[in-house]
Amino acid sequence: MQRLQDRVAVVTGGGSGIGLATVRRFAAEGAKVVVADIDAGAGEAAAAEVDGLFVKVDVTDEAQVREMFEAAVAAYGRLDIAFNNAGISPPEDDSILTTGIDAWRRVQEVNLTSVYLCSKYAIEHMLVRSKGSIINTASFVAVLGAATSQISYTASKGGVLSMSRELGVQFARQGIRVNALCPGPVNTPLLQELFAKDPERAARRLVHIPLGRFAQPEEIAAAVAFLASDDASFITASQFLVDGGISGAYVTPI
Ligand SMILES: NC(=O)c1ccc[n+]([C@@H]2O[C@H](COP(=O)([O-])OP(=O)(O)OC[C@H]3O[C@@H](n4cnc5c(N)ncnc54)[C@H](O)[C@@H]3O)[C@@H](O)[C@H]2O)c1
DSSP states (O other), X not given: OXXXXXXXXXXXXXXXXXXXXXXXXXXXXXXXXXXXXXXXXXXXXXXXXXXXXXXXXXXXOHHHHHHHHHHHXXXXXXXXXXXXXXXXXXXXXXXXXXXXXXXXXXHHIIIIIHHHHHHHHHHHHHHHHTOEXXXXXXXXXXXXXXXXXXXXXHHHHHHHHHHHHHHHHHTGGGTEEEEEEEEOOBOOHHHHHHHHHOHHHHHHHHXXXXXXXXXXXXXXXXXXXXXXXXXXXXXXXOEEEESTTGGGOSSOOO
């Protein structure tokens, strides 16, 4: 499929996991891809793989975010797609009883303030052509509670979900679609390391997933490419769940 032929896409967190899989999928569908990441080694490698542009960015820094979108437009002439995806889930973000204010604030900055900044500056460029698709990475934890809490992470993703909905409504008639992507647990290096060390923690989660496994990053990237493309032309302000059925489940198959 070449649904993104000559579209210009910015992917934050494009050096790893879901972002990297999406960089590859966007390029395979014909897009020109700007890989943005705070990790220069990973980001440069991803950009080189797809013959794209690498921009080193800390998504919590307003000037750097503005310059990232300016660099994309300077290189390729326009901005069609923003996949605002960079995020963190550090171990010090845990139960509300043990999570300190510094850990809380850091996660809010990287996961939520970044999406505010990236959406703000992406929309400015998209308004010029009255067309664009913004996909903000939230999570299934924005719609479901977990007893295994990561309190700031969950709150940040709830914020991403509500903000994306509001932006989708506000800019709908100006040709800009905004959707919140809500992945279930995805088999990224982070998750592998966590659960390879502790199979019981993996089992505790797998029992809730009707499909009985974690997602592969490519399965999330496929949903992002759909939302980015004109195939999703009537989809905006949505909470787009790609969660293996978790959010629909009461009792799962064994
Ligand atoms: N993996 C999962 O199970 C899962 C589930 C639901 C949602 N998500 C969300 O998906 C997104 C991607 O997650 P992933 O699993 O691919 O993670 P990952 O750790 O594999 O990749 C995240 C990327 O973001 C970059 N990054 C981190 N902080 C940054 C900053 N300040 N500025 C710029 N880049 C920064 C990292 O360098 C890395 O390349 C995150 O928002 C995450 O919360 C992940």
